[in-house]
Amino acid sequence: MARIAGNGDRVAICLTGGSSPKQLYQLLATEAYRSQIPWQRVHWFIGDERFVPAGDPLNNMGMARRTFLDLSAPAANIHPIPTDTADPEQAGRRYESELQSFYGADQLDYARPLFDVVLMGVGPDGHTASLFPDYPAIDVTERWVVGVPQAHVEPFVPRVTLTLPALNSCREMLFEVSGADKRAILTRVLAGENLPANRAHSMGETIWLVDKAALPENFRGQ
Ligand code: 6PG
Numbered sequence: 001m002a003r004i005a006g007n008g009d010r011v012a013i014c015l016t017g018g019s020s021p022k023q024l025y026q027l028l029a030t031e032a033y034r035s036q037i038p039w040q041r042v043h044w045f046i047g048d049e050r051f052v053p054a055g056d057p058l059n060n061m062g063m064a065r066r067t068f069l070d071l072s073a074p075a076a077n078i079h080p081i082p083t084d085t086a087d088p089e090q091a092g093r094r095y096e097s098e099l100q101s102f103y104g105a106d107q108l109d110y111a112r113p114l115f116d117v118v119l120m121g122v123g124p125d126g127h128t129a130s131l132f133p134d135y136p137a138i139d140v141t142e143r144w145v146v147g148v149p150q151a152h153v154e155p156f157v158p159r160v161t162l163t164l165p166a167l168n169s170c171r172e173m174l175f176e177v178s179g180a181d182k183r184a185i186l187t188r189v190l191a192g193e194n195l196p197a198n199r200a201h202s203m204g205e206t207i208w209l210v211d212k213a214a215l216p217e218n219f220r221g222q
Contacts, residue, residue: 001036003117003172011038012102014045014118014167016129017060020176021119025067039072043102047118048130048161049081051088051147058155059083081145081160088147088158095160096145108144108169113203115170122177123153124185126195129167130159138196141165164199173202174209182214190216 004011015021027033046061054062061080069078079098085091100106103114120128131138132152140146144166148159167173175197177186189197 001033004037004042007116009041011042012045012115013042014047014115014162014170015061015064016047016119016121016176017050017063018121018123020121020178022063022067024119024176025064029068029071034068034072037072039077040074042073043077043079044069044073045079045099045115046081047120047167048159049083049091050151050155051083051091051158051160053083054080058157083160088149088160090147091160092143092145092147096143099144099162099166108165110169110203113169113171114166116172118167118170118173118202120167120173120175120197120200122175122182122185122189122197124181125152126185126188126193126197127152128175128197128200130161131164131196131200133195137161137163138199167200168203170202171204173200173206175207176209177214178211180213183216186210186214187216190219 046064049060050058052058056062065078081095082091085094099114108114122128126133130148130151135148135152137146137148140163143163145160145162148161151157151159189195192198
């Protein structure tokens with residue numbers, strides 16, 4: 001909220017999928033939060049998408065739309081990754097063009113971040129967005145969005161993902177990690193292992209929101 005208020009101009013927020021952000025999205029559907037958002041000037045993007053139809057329950061932007069966006073956001077301010085293209089790579093190219101026209105340039109300028117806020121999650125293998133460990137997408141630097149033909153974890157559907165340069169081009173990145181099944185991977189992330197989640201960070205602030213169940217033993221009580 002502070003980040004939105006701090007930018008009196010057009011605001012760009014990049015959402016994430018998976019289960020972790022659901023609670024936050026439910027909160028954004030409540031009157032208390034809805035009334036604080038200047039919906040006309042906030043634009044909503046998504047960091048990665050499962051290559052399934054928009055109405056499929058697995059579709060990340062579909063989940064965000066059903067949970068809060070469709071209640072309040074003007075349709076023109078919702079920017080889903082298309083999944084009606086021939087393949088994920090073509091979807092990536094289309095979304096890249098959409099991001100570049102929104103940004104007004106096809107090169108990212110360090111002094112002018114693409115997003116105000118990027119939300120992220122962490123998968124059990126240390127992936128974030130659909131940047132899986134040891135998959136080529138994690139090392140792509142010249143593209144903003146790419147197709148990922150195969151996923152490393154469930155759901156095993158092809159993905160489309162923003163690359164690190166695009167995700168990292170933000171004023172604030174917020175990781176949400178919850179549940180005891182995340183404790184093992186969080187231990188590895190906090191140990192500084194070379195995992196995709198450790199390579200994603202904002203040009204400004206990077207914040208980790210971790211619930212108690214996910215917190216490794218040696219960090220409890222700190
Ligand atoms: C996706 C997500 C993915 C997610 C992590 C964590 O499409 O699955 O965008 O990157 O953030 O996998 O998922 P959970 O929140 O479900 O654990």
